[in-house]
Amino acid sequence: TYLNYGLILFIMKFILLTVAALLLVVGEGTADRILSRRSKRELASPLHVGGIRDPYGSYCQRRGGCCPGRDDTCTVPYLDTICYCDLFCNRTVSDCCPDFWNHCLGIEPPSLIDTCERNGNRFFTGQTYKENCNLCTCGTSGRWECEQNACLMEPDVIHAVNRGNYGWKAANYSQLYGMTLDEGIRYRLGTQRPSRTIMNMNEIQVQKFRDFVFATISYKWPGKIHEPLDQGNCAASWAFSTAAVASDRISIQSMGHMTPQLSPQNLISCDTRNQGGCAGGRIDGAWWYLRRRGVVTEDCYPYLPPHQSPAEVSRCMMQSRSVGRGKRQATQRCPNAHNHHNDIYQSTPPYRLSSNDKEIMKEIMDNGPVQAIMEVHEDFFVYKSGIYKHTDVSFTKPSQYRKHGTHSVRITGWGEERNFDGTSRKYWIAANSWGKNWGEDGYFRIARGDNECEIETFVIGVWVLMLLDPLSQYN
Numbered sequence: 001t002y003l004n005y006g007l008i009l010f011i012m013k014f015i016l017l018t019v020a021a022l023l024l025v026v027g028e029g030t031a032d033r034i035l036s037r038r039s040k041r042e043l044a045s046p047l048h049v050g051g052i053r054d055p056y057g058s059y060c061q062r063r064g065g066c067c068p069g070r071d072d073t074c075t076v077p078y079l080d081t082i083c084y085c086d087l088f089c090n091r092t093v094s095d096c097c098p099d100f101w102n103h104c105l106g107i108e109p110p111s112l113i114d115t116c117e118r119n120g121n122r123f124f125t126g127q128t129y130k131e132n133c134n135l136c137t138c139g140t141s142g143r144w145e146c147e148q149n150a151c152l153m154e155p156d157v158i159h160a161v162n163r164g165n166y167g168w169k170a171a172n173y174s175q176l177y178g179m180t181l182d183e184g185i186r187y188r189l190g191t192q193r194p195s196r197t198i199m200n201m202n203e204i205q206v207q208k209f210r211d212f213v214f215a216t217i218s219y220k221w222p223g224k225i226h227e228p229l230d231q232g233n234c235a236a237s238w239a240f241s242t243a244a245v246a247s248d249r250i251s252i253q254s255m256g257h258m259t260p261q262l263s264p265q266n267l268i269s270c271d272t273r274n275q276g277g278c279a280g281g282r283i284d285g286a287w288w289y290l291r292r293r294g295v296v297t298e299d300c301y302p303y304l305p306p307h308q309s310p311a312e313v314s315r316c317m318m319q320s321r322s323v324g325r326g327k328r329q330a331t332q333r334c335p336n337a338h339n340h341h342n343d344i345y346q347s348t349p350p351y352r353l354s355s356n357d358k359e360i361m362k363e364i365m366d367n368g369p370v371q372a373i374m375e376v377h378e379d380f381f382v383y384k385s386g387i388y389k390h391t392d393v394s395f396t397k398p399s400q401y402r403k404h405g406t407h408s409v410r411i412t413g414w415g416e417e418r419n420f421d422g423t424s425r426k427y428w429i430a431a432n433s434w435g436k437n438w439g440e441d442g443y444f445r446i447a448r449g450d451n452e453c454e455i456e457t458f459v460i461g462v463w464v465l466m467l468l469d470p471l472s473q474y475n
């Protein structure tokens with residue numbers, strides 16, 4: 001019987017404990033409140049850091065008082081439900097009106113503004129930081145909301161190119177970092193596709209010649225090839241490539257008696273008829289201006305890289321007048337007050353070469369660098385060295401990551417690189433206008449012979465010697 005008594009006692013204790021525990025659970029939680037008001041929503045308290053932010057307002061204060069202890073009728077309408085101003089809130093938190101803490105208990109809530117975290121620092125709603133080309137804003141939910149632009153310097157494009165076997169290497173350029181791909185295409189290129197009439201220009205016939213495996217014009221004409229300039233965020237490659245090719249050809253065709261570096265700014269600011277300045281332009285228009293009006297040197301009319309985007313084009317500060325026989329003379333002093341050589345340089349009409357690489361090579365060998373139009377794709381901006389070919393590293397990405405625009409460059413030579421398997425890769429050497437710390441000292445090599453990026457589609461040469469004055473001096 002002792003045993004039975006003990007067992008009954010044990011069972012009774014167990015039942016009592018269970019009932020007590022159940023009571024506690026019901027009392028402790030909000031189960032009964034939730035059951036009695038099904039519309040009740042879980043509301044995060046302002047004291048919940050990182051929860052939803054409660055709207056400011058006087059709820060308990062408006063109600064007229066806070067109830068001591070638990071009082072299920074001590075409520076105020078709140079959004080689409082109700083909230084409580086009784087002291088039960090102290091324990092459950094989620095039922096409380098936004099002003100429960102400061103009004104009923106006199107406790108200042110920490111901060112009603114949600115904050116976002118970054119590198120261990122806290123930021124308030126509305127604060128921003130820039131991640132490459134995308135602006136991130138601290139949102140009201142305490143989370144960073146970032147723009148989703150394709151950037152000009154995409155780390156995964158750089159990695160994919162360098163990991164792959166594409167024949168060229170990529171780099172991250174600080175001067176291009178932080179720009180979107182769209183901005184790169186809008187501000188760093190700037191040559192319009194020639195019109196249909198221009199594209200139908202007859203190609204001149206060039207005789208075939210003995211094919212040199214490697215030639216760079218700077219070896220053949222040392223000191224006569226001008227260094228690549230930097231167009232900055234001004235989409236005026238139309239002016240840069242034209243001025244560069246004309247400069248080299250004047251130096252070469254005058255046998256080095258004149259080595260002017262012609263002024264792209266002169267073209268950008270003064271050749272404004274049907275031209276867009278820093279918003280793009282046409283090379284046929286640039287050659288027309290060089291022939292009919294002429295330009296001064298870079299030193300006389302220096303380049304003014306734009307500080308804002310889109311770039312504003314400064315007014316024209318150089319004019320010329322005819323002095324007979326098609327020649328012209330400047331009527332203004334150099335914009336650069338330290339330079340007094342305001343000679344005007346002119347060209348003849350340009351001529352179009354065939355797209356055959358041998359004919360282009362012969363033209364370069366005989367007469368100097370040529371101008372070429374090319375399509376620049378997203379991966380070209382990260383080119384560092386090697387023989388460029390447009391890669392497939394962005395092919396699987398959304399279309400905003402795969403863009404291209406028309407550019408113009410100066411081809412100054414060519415070469416051929418032997419592979420281990422005995423095959424070889426032919427290339428052009430070309431000067432870009434993105435400064436000397438882009439690519440191979442401002443130059444790049446690009447596959448030759450298969451119209452890579454359409455670089456062999458529209459190639460231009462020009463003859464300048466007949467306008468140099470006086471001619472006999474150089475013979």
Ligand SMILES: *[C@@H]1O[C@H](CO)[C@@H](O)[C@H](O)[C@H]1NC(C)=O
Pocket residue numbers: 090091105
């Ligand atoms: C909640 O109530 C208890 C007593 O019921 C009190 O000791 C405690 O300070 C209260 N907490 C807050 C945050 O007011």
Ligand SMILES: *[C@@H]1O[C@H](CO)[C@@H](O)[C@H](O)[C@H]1NC(C)=O
Pocket residue numbers: 153155172173174177
């Ligand atoms: C690229 O360069 C920028 C600026 O110079 C730098 O902030 C960034 O971390 C670099 N990115 C990579 C992937 O190296």
